[in-house]
Amino acid sequence: MEFEQYRILYNGNKIPTLGFGTDYIPKGEICIQAVTDAIEVGYRHIDNADCYDNQESVGLAIRNCIEKGIVKREDLFLVSKVPDWKQGYEETKACLKKSLEDMGLDYFDLYLVHSPLRGYADWCNKILETYKALEECYEEGLIKNIGVANFNRGHLMHLRQKVKILPTVNQFELHPEHQNKDVVDVCEKSYIQPVAWGALNQGRIFKNQTFINLAKKYDVTPSQIAIRWSYQKGYCPLARSIKKEHIKANFDIQNFEITSEDMKILDNLDGGEWSNTHDDSVCQTIYTSTKQLKKDDRKVYIYKLFSVIPFVKRIEYGTSKTKWFLFGVPILKITQKKQKQ
Template sequence: MQIPKVGFGTWQSPDGEVAYEAVKTALITGYRHIDTAQAYGNELSIGEAIKDSGIARDELFITTKLWNFVSTYEEAVSSIDESLEKLGLEYIDLLLIHWPNPVKTRPNFKTRNSELWRAMEEAYEAGKIRALGVANFQPHHLDALFETAKIKPVVNQIYSNPSDQQEDIVAYNKAHDLLTEAYSPLGTGEIFKILALGEIAEKYDKTVAQTVLRWHLQKGYLPLPKSITPNRIKENAQIFDFELTDEDMVFIDQLHGALLPHKYPDNVQF
């Protein structure tokens, strides 16, 4: 799987003009990886922005995710086709199971994920999907999936930022050849409360956001920054012209636990 090193996140980008303009700006800026999900409710607008961009399909990498209301093989089959139709695409580059243990099917997450994966594998074989992955999966969720999966996942997208690094999952991902994608890499804006990051950013004449995104890259993660503000969309892409020193990388590593942690997937109420 060939995938751009940085993606453009679209969570909390409302369907309609907001999502359309954000993705349009991102594509003009140079982003080629767009990350959406059924739960975001903006696949239609994102599809329109992709179409209107005029960019060749093979230059783009589009990700979407099956939401928690998808509980069975049959529902997954129809849900995949629905996402393709909304996005206006003949194929999706990467399809993820969004959460491993929705409250609707708890505690039978093993059966649910196995059924969804079977539908995803069939879509892969049919050419509708180019790669398969998961999001928010803990090691025990992946262990269970591996028991029945014929096609292995290539990505585990997790909540990641310097304050919440989920090192155990990252280590598991690495051991199983899973790329770690980082959603909310800026901690939904909370990361800006850590004043020490501003001091590091100033050394490189960069913003805190650029510094944190660069940290993700140097850790080997694929960050998915989200913004609907044109200047920030552009700034978040300008992270390839500098490199953090080993000392600064270690300092940022030590910020783990500075803010509130992520939602544990077996306890979410959705």
């Protein structure tokens, strides 16, 4: 089967399947070189964030690659995120604009709420203020897609009830040793693309005998096994490296396929060691009633139905997909109102 270079988001936009992570990469020469190597190797999806403290270097590497003709801006998919301590309506807008300025960019392809305000008593309202700012930045064209990160079922259910534009992706820790099945399930039901951070379990896979054995069997590296597993699951794996040979290997996963038996062996690793840097059980219990879930799933189904229009209309009218997608929103609102009565 042909390799899927892109996943299609529910709004019809495309996200390159394999993403390059830039967390922990020190700013300056190392970062500029790593991002340049990643683009040269073929990565088009570059994941960054306000709090990675390397935005200028990532931006510089990207601009250099564009100037040298290695890549065009429109072929890149650039991601950034607003951290907890800059959330809120005004603060989020300011953070997003500052990131664009620091990186020398006009827009982000995807902008994420970095995390759902862990341990913050009024997270429900504050998240909505942040999200409203993002919806407005989306309307202004500063971001092409809105997303979230580290949201669990409770957080996603809360958003689904309240926002105008549903998130396109949820980026969360996701690899064989931490499969986050509950969050994957709610993403699938909500047509939210899972983006898997820590696809290499922050390096732990290289000490895991299952990965080592499968790598030998397929004549590939343990990282290729982990990234291919994520790809075959339908996710967008993010992997980070500062070494060109590693970056190259991590992108080169197109020419082999893990059998369903071996996928099961990897699936059985669930519950192992994981980084657990963004776990949040605070609101886990809020939206667990089956009745509520069924109601919510119906709403999303109707929303999805209207999101088909852009696919059909795009063929006819080129770029008018947003207009058609927005046409679905008032109908979604009416349905929501009826269901609440």
